[in-house]
Amino acid sequence: MEHTSGFSLPNSGHNRDAEASKMGMWLFLFTELLLFGGLFIVYMVYRSLNPESFLLASFELDVTMGTFNTIVLLVSSMTIAMSITAIQTGNAKKSILLLYTTLGLAIVFLIVKYFEWSAKIHHGLFPGFEVYDNLPPGESLFFFLYFFMTGLHALHIIIGGIIISVVIHRTNKGLVNKEKYTLTENAGLYWHLVDLIWIYLFPLFYLIH
Amino acid sequence: MTSTALNLNYLQVKKGIFSWIFSVDHKRIGLLYLYSLITFFLVGATLGVLMRLELLNPGKDLFEAQTYNQIFTMHGVIMIFLFIIPSIPAVFGNFFLPIMLGTDDVSFPRLNLLSWWIYIIGAIMALSTLIFGDGPADTGWTFYAPYSVKTGTNVTMSVLAAFVLGFSSILTGLNFIVTIHRLRTPGMTFLKMPLFAWALYATSWIQLLATPIVGITLLMIVAERVFGVGLFDPSIGGDPILYQHLFWIYSHPAVYIMALPAFGIISELLPTFSNRTIFGYKAIAFSSLAIAFVGYFVWGHHMFTSGMSGTARIIYSILTFLVAIPTAIKVFNWVATLYKGSIDVQPPLLYALGFIFQFMIGGLSGVVLGALAADIHLHDTYFVVGHFHYVMFGGTGFAFFGALHYWYPKIWGRMYNKLVANIAFFILFIGFNLLYFPMMVVGLMGMPRRYYDYLPEFHLPNMISTFGSWIVAVGLLLMLGNLIAGFRRKREAIVRNPWGTGITLEWQTLSPPPLANFDRMPVLPQDGPYDFDHKPEIKE
Numbered sequence: 001m002e003h004t005s006g007f008s009l010p011n012s013g014h015n016r017d018a019e020a021s022k023m024g025m026w027l028f029l030f031t032e033l034l035l036f037g038g039l040f041i042v043y044m045v046y047r048s049l050n051p052e053s054f055l056l057a058s059f060e061l062d063v064t065m066g067t068f069n070t071i072v073l074l075v076s077s078m079t080i081a082m083s084i085t086a087i088q089t090g091n092a093k094k095s096i097l098l099l100y101t102t103l104g105l106a107i108v109f110l111i112v113k114y115f116e117w118s119a120k121i122h123h124g125l126f127p128g129f130e131v132y133d134n135l136p137p138g139e140s141l142f143f144f145l146y147f148f149m150t151g152l153h154a155l156h157i158i159i160g161g162i163i164i165s166v167v168i169h170r171t172n173k174g175l176v177n178k179e180k181y182t183l184t185e186n187a188g189l190y191w192h193l194v195d196l197i198w199i200y201l202f203p204l205f206y207l208i209h
Numbered sequence: 210m211t212s213t214a215l216n217l218n219y220l221q222v223k224k225g226i227f228s229w230i231f232s233v234d235h236k237r238i239g240l241l242y243l244y245s246l247i248t249f250f251l252v253g254a255t256l257g258v259l260m261r262l263e264l265l266n267p268g269k270d271l272f273e274a275q276t277y278n279q280i281f282t283m284h285g286v287i288m289i290f291l292f293i294i295p296s297i298p299a300v301f302g303n304f305f306l307p308i309m310l311g312t313d314d315v316s317f318p319r320l321n322l323l324s325w326w327i328y329i330i331g332a333i334m335a336l337s338t339l340i341f342g343d344g345p346a347d348t349g350w351t352f353y354a355p356y357s358v359k360t361g362t363n364v365t366m367s368v369l370a371a372f373v374l375g376f377s378s379i380l381t382g383l384n385f386i387v388t389i390h391r392l393r394t395p396g397m398t399f400l401k402m403p404l405f406a407w408a409l410y411a412t413s414w415i416q417l418l419a420t421p422i423v424g425i426t427l428l429m430i431v432a433e434r435v436f437g438v439g440l441f442d443p444s445i446g447g448d449p450i451l452y453q454h455l456f457w458i459y460s461h462p463a464v465y466i467m468a469l470p471a472f473g474i475i476s477e478l479l480p481t482f483s484n485r486t487i488f489g490y491k492a493i494a495f496s497s498l499a500i501a502f503v504g505y506f507v508w509g510h511h512m513f514t515s516g517m518s519g520t521a522r523i524i525y526s527i528l529t530f531l532v533a534i535p536t537a538i539k540v541f542n543w544v545a546t547l548y549k550g551s552i553d554v555q556p557p558l559l560y561a562l563g564f565i566f567q568f569m570i571g572g573l574s575g576v577v578l579g580a581l582a583a584d585i586h587l588h589d590t591y592f593v594v595g596h597f598h599y600v601m602f603g604g605t606g607f608a609f610f611g612a613l614h615y616w617y618p619k620i621w622g623r624m625y626n627k628l629v630a631n632i633a634f635f636i637l638f639i640g641f642n643l644l645y646f647p648m649m650v651v652g653l654m655g656m657p658r659r660y661y662d663y664l665p666e667f668h669l670p671n672m673i674s675t676f677g678s679w680i681v682a683v684g685l686l687l688m689l690g691n692l693i694a695g696f697r698r699k700r701e702a703i704v705r706n707p708w709g710t711g712i713t714l715e716w717q718t719l720s721p722p723p724l725a726n727f728d729r730m731p732v733l734p735q736d737g738p739y740d741f742d743h744k745p746e747i748k749e
Contacts, residue, residue, distance in 0.1 A: 007729060011392045013235075013307065013314030020316045020391045027383045031421045038425035038455055042440070045451055127436035137439055137446020144438040148429075 018182040025186040029193050032156075036197050039149050043204060046141050053138025058205060060125065061146070062116060066206040069112050070198065076105035077195040080164070080188045090178035092171055099168045099184075102191065106161045113154055117147070146205055153201060156194045163187045218622065218721040233318035234724065239304030240620070241325050246292055246300060247689070249332060253287035254685065256280050261644070261678035264671050267663050277661035278347035279362065283339070285350030286367055290374045291332050293601055294463060297470035298416075299328070299381055301612050302409045304620065306385060308715040308722060309403045311394025311731045316387040324380035331374035338363040338370075349659060351460070354441030354452040358433045365434050368427045375420045375427075378466070382416030385409050394714075396733050403713045403738045404493055408473025411497040415462045415469075415504070423459030426452065450515055457508035465504045467601060469497055471568075471608035472539055475561050477713065478611055479543055482558035483550025484710045486739040489542035496535035503532050510579050514588045522581055529579035536572055540565060555708065556630035560611025563638050567603030571596060574649060589659075592652025598645045610637075610688065617692065618707040622721040625695035633688035640680025647674040706747050712739060717747055 047054045083098035124131030125143045132140055167187045170176045176183050219236045222228075229237055260280055263271045272280065303321065307314050315321050338345040342363035348356055352371075357364050389410050393402065402410075429440050430452075439445030441452040472493075480487045487493065509517060509525030517525075543565060552558070574596040577583050587593065618624050647670035652658075656667045663671065706716040714731045715722070735743035 007727075009311065009313050009725065009727060009730075010395055011310075011312045013312060013316050013318055013388065013392060017316065017391055020387050023390060024317060024320075024383055024387050027386060027417055031379055031383075031417055034418060034421035035425050038422045038458075041455070042429070042451065045448065046446075049448070050446070127438050140438065141440070141446055144432075144436070144440070148432060 016180070018180075021182045021186060022189075025189050029189060032193055032197075036149070036152070036200075039145070039152070040200070040204075043145055043149070046138070046145070050138025050141065053136050054142050055209060057135075057139040057142035058208065060120070060123075060143075061206050062119070063206050065112055065116050066202055069109050070202050072105050072109050072112070073195045073198050076102045076109075077192055079105065080191045084181065084184050084188050087171065087176060087178065087181045087184050092174075092177065095184065096168055096171050099164055099171070103161055103164050103168070106157055106164070109157060110154060113150065117150075120147075149201055150205070153194070153197055156197070160187075160191050160194050163190060217723070218719065219724045220621075220721055222724050231322065233314075233322050235303050235307050235314050235318065235321060236620075236722065236726075238321050238325050239300050239302075242295060242299040242303060242328070245325075245329065245332065246296060249287050249291040252336075253284055253292060254682070256284040256287070258678050258682055260284060261675040263661055264663070265675040266672075267665050267668060269662065272661065274661050275347060278349075278659070279345045281659060282346045282349055282367075286335055286346070286371070288601075289350050289463075290371050291335060293467045293605055294374075294378060295328065295381070296467070296605065296609050297474060297612065298385065298409055298412055298466075299325075300609075301405075301474070301616065302381070302385060302470065305616065305715055306388060306406060306409055307392065308718065308726050309406055309713050310389065310392055311397060311714050311727070311733075312388075312392040313725045313727070315384045316391055317384050320380055321384055324377045324384070327373060327380070328377040331370045331377060334366055334370035334373060338366045342366060351456060352427070352430060353456075354430065354433070354447070354449045355443060357430055358442055365431055368430050372424050372427045372431075375424045378416045379420050382413035382420075385413040386417065389413075394731060394733070400491065400494070401733065401737055402494075404476035404487065404490070405470075405473035405713075407494040408469045408476070408497050411501040412466055412469045415466050415501050419459045419462040419466075419505070422455060423463075426455040426459070429455075450512070450517075453512050453515055454508070457511045461508035461511065462501070462504050464600075465500055467605050469500060471564065471605040472497065474608040474612045474615075475543060475564055476539075478557050478561040478615055479546045479550075480712065480739050480741070481615070481708055481710050482553050482555055482561070483547050484553065484741060485546065485550040486737075486741050487542070488545035488548075489538070490737060490739060492538050493542050496538045499535040500532060503528060503535070507532060507579075510584070513581060513584045526579055526581045530576065533572065533576050533579075540569060540572075553708075553710065555614075556625075556627055556634060557611045557615035559631060559634045559638075560607050560614060563634065564604055564607045564611065567599050567607065567641065570646075571599030571601075571604055574599065587652060589657055590652035591648040591656045591658055594658050595645045595648035595652055598648070603641055603645065607637075607641075613692065615708075616715075617695065618703045619715055619720045619722070621696065622703045622719075623695050623698060624701065624703060624707065625691050626698070629687065629691040633684055633691055636680060636687060637684030640677050640682075640684050643677030644674050644681050645677070647671070647677070704749060710741075712741060712744055717745070 079098045080102045083095045083102065086095035086098060120126065120143070126132055126147065127144060132143065135143070164187055167176060167184050170183060219234055229241060232238060259271070260277070263277055303315070344362050346352070346357070346364045346367040347360060347362045348364060352364065352368055357368075389402070389406060432438065433440045433442065439447040441447040441449050443449055476487060476493055507525060507529045509521060510529045513522055513525075574592070578587055578593065578596060614625070614630060651667050651670040654667060656663050703720040705718060705720060707720065712734060717731045718727045732745035734740035734745060
């Protein structure tokens with residue numbers, strides 16, 4: 001059968017296709033938005049049912065720490081965007097440095113979050129503690145949603161951190177370079193999403209009065 | 210590589226279990242899905258037969274009420290999450306979408322394998338509740354709060370299983386969307402795509418955009434069970450109706466995840482066996498998108514009796530009626546395709562015709578349920594059970610079997626006994642209608658669903674229904690047995706186009722296809738995918 005050998009299709013799923021990877025990433029980001037979207041709906045409904053309790057409970061949160069973390073994430077979004085530009089222009093060293101900066105900022109965010117959370121838990125504002133169990137229903141819902149949503153967000157920060165580490169590793173090995181930088185771009189897209197979600201979480205929990 | 214290695218088909222290139230469960234070949238992954246799906250389907254069907262057995266006579270026959278509750282929950286969870294949601298896309302979509310588009314794989318082959326693994330992990334989690342923990346969930350597959358956050362059974366594991374299975378569904382959808390955008394063969398524009406690809410495209414968008422909502426909702430159920438907070442429990446400030454909204458925001462579109470691929474299958478079967486072009490190609494293609502779009506905004510019709518405002522109910526009711534329009538467009542076009550076609554009655558066509566008949570009953574009974582006044586009477590009765598089994602089993606299930614018979618020679622390069630296949634179809638068809646039509650009658654009489662016992666006046670229809678379940682079981686076994694026996698039949702050389710009239714690209718390659726799908730460049734029909742007047746000649 002001579003026709004089998006030497007024949008190949010013009011389009012192949014096994015070819016490298018930067019467009020496809022980015023499209024896949026964007027689609028994945030849609031699902032992430034909807035995942036948090038479900039939680040935003042729940043927040044909205046309970047806020048409108050218990051406006052006073054939500055307001056009272058929100059005063060318990062530390063606006064300074066929240067603002068600090070917002071700035072940290074915004075800067076990290078900038079550094080990862082800069083690292084993409086760096087790799088596009090062929091400066092792998094600079095790109096790696098900026099990725100490390102992003103990773104460092106992610107860790108700073110998590111540390112601040114840890115102190116915020118432990119302060120709340122120390123005050124007994126977590127399910128299972130007496131203080132929490134005696135709160136009016138609206139306030140306990142607020143605190144639970146706070147833990148649930150910022151917890152899920154923190155999980156995304158951790159996953160983002162892992163992805164960034166992979167990018168650093170692959171850039172080091174030269175697998176990500178001036179010609180092939182889709183991985184960095186996709187990591188950037190994911191990181192911007194994590195940032196974007198926080199931009200909504202921050203005012204919803206800390207600022208609205 | 211020697212030239213013989215190049216001529217091997219995808220089943221022969223490598224041997225051994227690991228060459229299957231770690232394969233990134235879309236054809237093998239499709240078959241992995243097929244074998245796992247059929248296994249779970251048989252488990253689910255067995256549970257269904259057991260339920261019918263309990264309902265043969267009024268009063269307690271076989272199980273305690275609690276056991277019955279667990280059986281119907283397990284039946285629902287298995288059939289919905291493990292069988293019918295993945296069914297056609299995961300099996301035939303995986304196998305045939307790339308071939309129909311004229312390419313060699315999906316865009317992300319490794320992600321594709323990952324989605325099968327995630328599916329298997331989810332399946333093991335779901336089935337593990339049968340053995341471990343405090344027994345399988347007894348909430349019904351909908352996991353309605355607040356009962357689901359209070360019952361002592363192993364709801365947490367079932368819910369987590371559904372969450373994990375959702376991931377698998379999302380990844381498959383994502384993969385298909387990118388594949389359709391990026392890998393169509395040169396010359397195949399969107400409007401020259403086969404209708405099966407169109408149906409999968411619409412389905413994939415629903416999978417992608419609806420599944421995350423149920424994912425997070427199920428996680429909230431888990432959180433509520435673990436931490437004892439009042440997200441959905443009204444006694445501590447939660448709102449159970451909110452759970453129902455969030456659940457149906459996904460689960461109603463999910464109905465179209467189940468139904469749209471079946472529409473795609475029917476749109477392939479009818480032109481082939483009528484040997485003429487599909488009637489209303491664009492209407493069928495765009496009505497899939499219309500159903501996917503409108504289907505997003507009708508979830509409230511599952512909650513007409515839950516205490517929504519009158520305005521909301523009227524809006525949901527109107528929107529529900531709207532879905533009937535694109536659906537009817539499809540049915541009319543299918544029937545018009547048969548008109549003046551040169552019809553070749555083969556087993557797959559029988560399934561397609563069975564589909565149209567049963568889906569019409571299922572669809573029209575859905576319109577009855579969408580009407581507010583009628584729904585108040587029929588809500589949570591056996592009419593609903595009859596309705597969705599007509600759509601899901603009589604519709605999607607039959608389309609699945611039709612596809613299995615249609616592509617059987619292409620997938621395995623063999624042929625089953627057509628006479629036995631025809632007999633099995635008629636047994637299945639008769640059994641199906643005996644099983645589910647009495648449910649509609651008994652529902653109209655007022656018998657509620659999900660009870661293990663009933664009043665004596667409902668006895669006759671329930672008896673007929675149980676007899677029907679035995680006939681269905683016989684039909685299923687005969688059908689599957691015949692297909693399995695086909696593997697052992699003396700191998701005749703299956704030509705590229707065994708039905709003679711197949712026009713989509715999979716019929717231009719060898720049966721079974723080589724690893725890279727095509728052994729020569731596929732040729733598109735001149736004027737759209739169903740241009741039977743200018744069919745490319747297929748040389749062996």
